[in-house]
Amino acid sequence: MKIRRLRLGRLSVPLKKPFKTSLRTVEEVTTNVVAVETDEGICGYGEAPPTAVITGDTNGAIRGAVQDRLGPLLAGRDPENLNELLDIVDTALVHNTSAKAAVDIALHDLWGKILGKPLYALLGGRAREIETDYTISLNDPEVMAKDSLEAVQEGYSALKIKVGSDFQKDMVRLREIRSAVGKDVLLRVDANQGWTPKQAIRTISFFEDEGFDIELVEQPVKAHDFEGLKYVTDSVETLILADEAVFSPRDAFTILSMRAADLINIKLMKTGGIRNALAVCAMARACGVECMIGAMMETKISVTAACHLASALPVITRADLDPPILCASDPVEGGARYSGSMVAPSDGPGLGITAIRGLVLE
Numbered sequence: 538m539k540i541r542r543l544r545l546g547r548l549s550v551p552l553k554k555p556f557k558t559s560l561r562t563v564e565e566v567t568t569n570v571v572a573v574e575t576d577e578g579i580c581g582y583g584e585a586p587p588t589a590v591i592t593g594d595t596n597g598a599i600r601g602a603v604q605d606r607l608g609p610l611l612a613g614r615d616p617e618n619l620n621e622l623l624d625i626v627d628t629a630l631v632h633n634t635s636a637k638a639a640v641d642i643a644l645h646d647l648w649g650k651i652l653g654k655p656l657y658a659l660l661g662g663r664a665r666e667i668e669t670d671y672t673i674s675l676n677d678p679e680v681m682a683k684d685s686l687e688a689v690q691e692g693y694s695a696l697k698i699k700v701g702s703d704f705q706k707d708m709v710r711l712r713e714i715r716s717a718v719g720k721d722v723l724l725r726v727d728a729n730q731g732w733t734p735k736q737a738i739r740t741i742s743f744f745e746d747e748g749f750d751i752e753l754v755e756q757p758v759k760a761h762d763f764e765g766l767k768y769v770t771d772s773v774e775t776l777i778l779a780d781e782a783v784f785s786p787r788d789a790f791t792i793l794s795m796r797a798a799d800l801i802n803i804k805l806m807k808t809g810g811i812r813n814a815l816a817v818c819a820m821a822r823a824c825g826v827e828c829m830i831g832a833m834m835e836t837k838i839s840v841t842a843a844c845h846l847a848s849a850l851p852v853i854t855r856a857d858l859d860p861p862i863l864c865a866s867d868p869v870e871g872g873a874r875y876s877g878s879m880v881a882p883s884d885g886p887g888l889g890i891t892a893i894r895g896l897v898l899e
């Protein structure tokens with residue numbers, strides 16, 4: 538069997554309400570679908586949304602990387618020779634982690650379909666049900682308290698609170714949210730790089746002194762500021778989770794060596810796909826550091842890949858896989874199964890996706 542060609546398509550899915558962080562506001566999920574087709578008619582799917590403020594990748598960059606570089610390099614090759622193909626993807630161009638992730642995911646889906654096994658099984662795991670948290674967008678404190686209470690009433694017991702626009706207002710936000718939801722709800726705080734190290738220490742110390750019982754604080758400082766991240770981690774008792782600081786296995790190695798964070802958030806759009814995510818997991822496990830699995834605002838295609846990975850890797854102990862829940866509709870049939878806050882991979886081969894409604898491939 539040989540890879541015939543890589544094809545691109547677009548999907549747009551409206552959100553139930555705008556998704557707001559300290560970096561951006563998103564009204565709908567738009568994504569680039571990559572289909573890897575073989576000469577025997579088997580097709581693997583992946584996707585890459587443009588998340589320019591985080592990854593640097595725009596729609597044009599993603600499409601160009603696939604059309605001009607990755608597609609021509611992979612055409613004519615044996616899809617069962619997965620590691621060699623992933624080496625080609627990894628070394629074909631620097632950066633471009635979203636395009637690489639889309640192709641890596643599609644190659645893994647195809648591999649699973651050829652072998653007739655679900656991806657989680659091929660990664661050495663079983664179908665594990667994982668609890669996802671639910672993200673509360675950055676808004677005025679009273680709006681966030683209301684949104685948080687509604688999420689709890691809908692059955693979510695872990696909330697990810699977006700902050701980072703103004704550290705003094707963030708203290709008010711958490712006070713109002715904790716008082717609205719009561720003490721039994723797990724609260725995670727994501728500053729999306731919005732604080733300086735000293736603002737982070739002041740804000741997190743305030744959370745601690747006030748007894749807000751925050752499980753973890755995610756990416757308090759700028760992505761590049763590893764020393765600042767370590768300073769925060771060393772200065773507070775609350776667990777610090779590195780997100781935008783860790784893209785590649787090399788980043789993970791540096792963060793782990795420095796002990797700059799307590800936890801690592803893995804997203805396939807940052808690592809460039811499953812293969813590099815496995816490397817991050819292996820290093821974290823060796824260092825006794827647990828991981829979270831997260832996602833950008835993606836559709837269920839790549840979120841399903843993340844779900845298979847998390848299902849197979851015990852070092853992934855926390856999940857932030859709520860984008861399909863935040864979407865007003867789901868064009869993906871099969872794939873990850875959601876039941877309230879619980880998500881699990883399905884048993885079909887590869888990602889287990891059976892159809893993608895409205896997808897037109899070019």
Ligand SMILES: [Mg+2]
Pocket residue numbers: 727729755756780781802
């Ligand atoms: Mg984050």
